[in-house]
Amino acid sequence: MSGKKITRLVSTAVAKRSATLRYYSSTNKINIDTPLSKPLPGISVVKGDTKFDSHSKTQVTKLSNGLTVASEDHWGQFATLGVLVNSGSRNEVAYLGGINHFLEKLAYSSTDKFQGKQEISTLLEKYGGICDCQSSRDTMIHAISLQKAGLDTAVEILSEVVLRPCFTEEEVEQSRQAIDFELETLSMNPNKEIQMMELIHAAAYRQNTLGLPKMCPPENLPIINRDLLFTYLKHQCTFDEMVIAGSGMHHEELVELAEKYFTRSPSWSNMQLDTQYRKDKSYAQYTGGLATVNEDLSNVSLGPTPMPELAHVCLAMESCSHQHEDFVAYCVLNALMGGGGSFSAGGPGKGMYTRLYKNVLNRHFWIENATAFNHSYADSGLFIFYGSAHPHRLADLTAVLSAEFKRMTEKIDKADLARAKRQLQSMLMMNLESRPIIFEDIGRQVLSSGHRKQPLYFYDAIERITESDVRNVATKLFNSPVSVSALGTLNMLPDSHVIKSMMNLDKPSLASRLLYNRR
The missing domain is CATH 3.30.830.10 (Metalloenzyme, LuxS/M16 peptidase-like)
Structure with missing residues (x-):
């Protein structure tokens, strides 16, 4: 395109915009020289919703069963919510290392109400939702992001996944294979940051709490089973160690849904499990x-x-x-x-x-x-x-x-x-x-x-x-x-x-x- 043609196009665009401004100015009696820092004369100022003044403050409510609900409201059509449990690999001192690694892989599997990951994913997709689970040395997090219209469904799914999982033998075996593949992939990865963080924690907190392995040791893969997983959950996954947190919803609504779905007893409460274990409350001992x-x-x-x-x-x-x-x-x-x-x-x-x-x-x-x-x-x-x-x-x-x-x-x-x-x-x-x-x-x-x-x-x-x-x-x-x-x-x-x-x-x-x- 020639320079003259570009100049003609630009001139035409400027002329059209000037004509538009003159028309708007003449019909609405507005001075086009009004700076952007000032409102236009004759145009009413739009006021924000005064009911939303408290959106930046986190509201916290503790339910009668010990469960804590915390949330902040935010503008937008989507919300993120989930359950955080004060439990991680540091609490496995009396167990086989790797239980939380298994629990992470088993998240969103079959529950008392849902048949498995496919059904849960299909429900969330109706609201553009996704779900995730992450375990760390001190916390287990189940989270869901979706449209606000699906909050009831999200809280119900979270309650089922956290409190009423089934852990079928087939699902445990699938998780075992997934962890085995993950460990093999890590061994081939030239980036060794994950392994080095495991090693330095093991050196710093020798054989206690934060020094216990976050990744399941290969020798424990064939040993960890369904009963051991439920035994761990029975002692570590209690209401007083949980928080339901949310961003993007009214606090009262989240509290109401928590009371609706999180007041039933967990599925493992009536199971005959090993009684030799107790809730871990040990403190980290730095040894070097x-x-x-x-x-x-x-x-x-x-x-x-x-x-x-x-x-x-x-x-x-x-x-x-x-x-x-x-x-x-x-x-x-x-x-x-x-x-x-x-x-x-x-x-x-x-x-x-x-x-x-x-x-x-x-x-x-x-x-x-x-x-x-x-x-x-x-x-x-x-x-x-x-x-x-x-x-x-x-x-x-x-x-x-x-x-x-x-x-x-x-x-x-x-x-x-x-x-x-x-x-x-x-x-x-x-x-x-x-x-x-x-x-x-x-x-x-x-x-x-x-x-x-x-x-x-x-x-x-x-x-x-x-x-x-x-x-x-x-x-x-x-x-x-x-x-x-x-x-x-x-x-x-x-x-x-x-x-x-x-x-x-x-x-x-x-x-x-x-x-x-x-x-």
Whole structure:
């Protein structure tokens, strides 16, 4: 198209728009020069629904049977709701590890009323709905998102799935096969973050609570059965350990539906089950220690393209629980350290200006990954450095990470701290624009504390964090023994006493200092 023709088209469009404005102005007696910041003369101002003023406040109701209902109303045609149970792999100390992994795979199977996943999916599809179940070390979550018109159906499905599952032998066997396939896929995946998080928790909380395996150990796959699953549910899945949370509905409606469907006794209440088990109420005991898996990863790949052989190491120390006064400071410290893979950049907390990028990945070309994590639970927490490099550089990688661990206690650049706080605040507010995340935030906070703190509370708490606060929590980390995990060809992994020396804040390792100054 020629330049003259484009000019004629643009001129025609401008002329038509000017004519439209002149017509609208002449017929409605409106000055077209009125700025957008002011209402047009003669046009009434639309007022919002004053009945919706309380939508930003989480309402909490406790039913007579001990069940808690929490929700917030929001504009829109869809809602997200679900059931959170204060139960996870940490509660399996008296059982075979992997029960919660099985329960996750068995979710939305047959119940007293529904024949199976197909019938449940068909019901939800009428309202554009989807369902999901996720288990973690401390929480089991069943969630549904759908149109608001299907709330009654959603709450009924949740009550059946959580309180009245059937767990047929066929369904248990299908879940067993699914878990076996998942474990095999993980072993072939070059990304070893999931396995490393398992190992570092096992090292930090040796043989207790948070150190128990989240993934079902292969040796337990053929042993876990229907009776054991119901026995676990009978003791851990009780009304006083549950929260029904919702985002996008009237609170009174959700309470009414909870009373309608969640007052019947669970299906396992009348079963003859093993009586030797009791409800687990144990506290996390941080021990520190070493957990390693010596494995040849030279042929690990999900496709025909070979991947570089890597060895992986984690260094960790105890931080704090999510209810502790230092929790926000540890979150800021985590954002300050940031990190990621050698090719990843961008995103809150992962930018090229975080310390693990500037001081580690940018200085040591042979390091493939250096990332900081902060895991917080009801009674403990874990601050972790995770790194990957070729197996023959494993000793150097450990030294570099330990040196950077200790540098957290030193002076912090003002611009770095301000950037970390802004990144954390933006990530907080951006995530909470999503309805499913709001639902999970409501449920987790109410389950752990009985109420929900609004996002602005945490935004302001982040803003108040100072350099002194961050350095103080970094120093507190060294009050606990170090935890170490490693995976891969580990011939070059330093001995545990050498790693402890590297992580000694009072006696800095000469090797660590020399390695850190390499370019």
